Amino acid sequence: MCIAVSTADELLAPETPADTAVVDRLIARAFGPGRFAKSVERLRERGRLDRDVSFVAWRGEEAVGCVRLWHVSIGGKPGLLLGPIAVDTSCRRQGVGADLVTRACEAAAAAGWAYVVLVGDQPFFSPLGFSADRARQVRIPGPVDQARVMVRALVPGGDADLSGPVVPLA
Numbered sequence: 001m002c003i004a005v006s007t008a009d010e011l012l013a014p015e016t017p018a019d020t021a022v023v024d025r026l027i028a029r030a031f032g033p034g035r036f037a038k039s040v041e042r043l044r045e046r047g048r049l050d051r052d053v054s055f056v057a058w059r060g061e062e063a064v065g066c067v068r069l070w071h072v073s074i075g076g077k078p079g080l081l082l083g084p085i086a087v088d089t090s091c092r093r094q095g096v097g098a099d100l101v102t103r104a105c106e107a108a109a110a111a112g113w114a115y116v117v118l119v120g121d122q123p124f125f126s127p128l129g130f131s132a133d134r135a136r137q138v139r140i141p142g143p144v145d146q147a148r149v150m151v152r153a154l155v156p157g158g159d160a161d162l163s164g165p166v167v168p169l170a
Contacts, residue, residue: 011057011058011059012055012056012057012058012099012100012103013055013056013058014051014052014053014054014055014056014107015049015051015054015055015056015066015068016051017051019056019063019066022056022063023056023063023066023068026063026064026065026066026086026088027066027084027086029086029088029089030084030086030087030088030089031084031086039140039141039142039143039144040081040083040119040140040144042141042142043070043072043081043140043141043166043167043168044068044070044081044083044168046168046170047070047071047072047081047168047169047170048070048071048168048169048170049068049069049070050069050070050071050080050108052107052111053069053080053104053107053108053111053113054066054067054068054069054104055067055100055103055104055107057087057096057099057100062088063088064087064088064090064096065085065086065087065088065096065097065100066084066085066086066100067082067083067084067085067086067097067100067101067103067104068082068083068084068085069081069082069104069108069116070083070168071168071169071170072117072166072167072168072169073166073167073169074115074117074138074162074163074164074165074166074167075161075162075163075164077114077115077161077162078113078114078169079113079114079115079116079117079158080108080113080115080116080117081116081117081118081166081168082101082104082116082117082118082120083118083119083120085097085100085101087100097124098124098127098128101125101128102128104116105128105129105152105154108154109154109155113154113158114153114154114155114158114159115151115152115153115154115158115159115162116130116151116152116154117135117138117149117150117151117162117166118130118149118150118151119140119144119145119148119149119150120148120150121148122148122150125150126150128152129152129153130150130151130152131150131151131152131159132147132148132149132150134150134151134153134159134162135149135150135151135159135162137162137163137164138151138162138163138164138165138166139164139165139166140165140166141165141166
């Protein structure tokens with residue numbers, strides 16, 4: 001049984017290179033091999049992971065959740081692509097995912113990023129400040145349900161005039 005993971009610093013930590021294997025296994029358990037067929041995976045393959053704003057939720061020595069953010073650009077304006085976010089099945093519906101997204105966005109704002117873009121479910125991400133309305137002119141290349149593309153400004157006006165395809169930044 002998963003203990004509740006809060007935003008206490010000792011339970012959520014930035015992802016380090018030493019965490020890569022455990023985070024990759026957590027993502028594989030959560031999404032399976034089908035994740036490689038997703039269009040956003042092409043962006044992640046060509047982009048750069050920002051470990052300073054990517055987080056792992058820990059229960060003791062066990063990783064129970066993770067969120068990764070990648071450098072991208074929309075219309076020449078640099079920002080971050082959120083995903084994947086994965087939570088161990090024993091810890092779902094306990095706020096772990098929301099805590100991870102919130103912490104990652106706080107860290108990204110503190111690092112000076114203007115926005116975060118993602119493909120996701122509005123019922124989960126809208127309460128966390130993401131909006132499909134502000135992403136109407138943003139396009140994820142490839143077959144994607146564009147209605148699921150959402151953006152969150154990290155600074156006032158950070159999502160203003162975002163238009164065009166999401167492009168990975170290496």
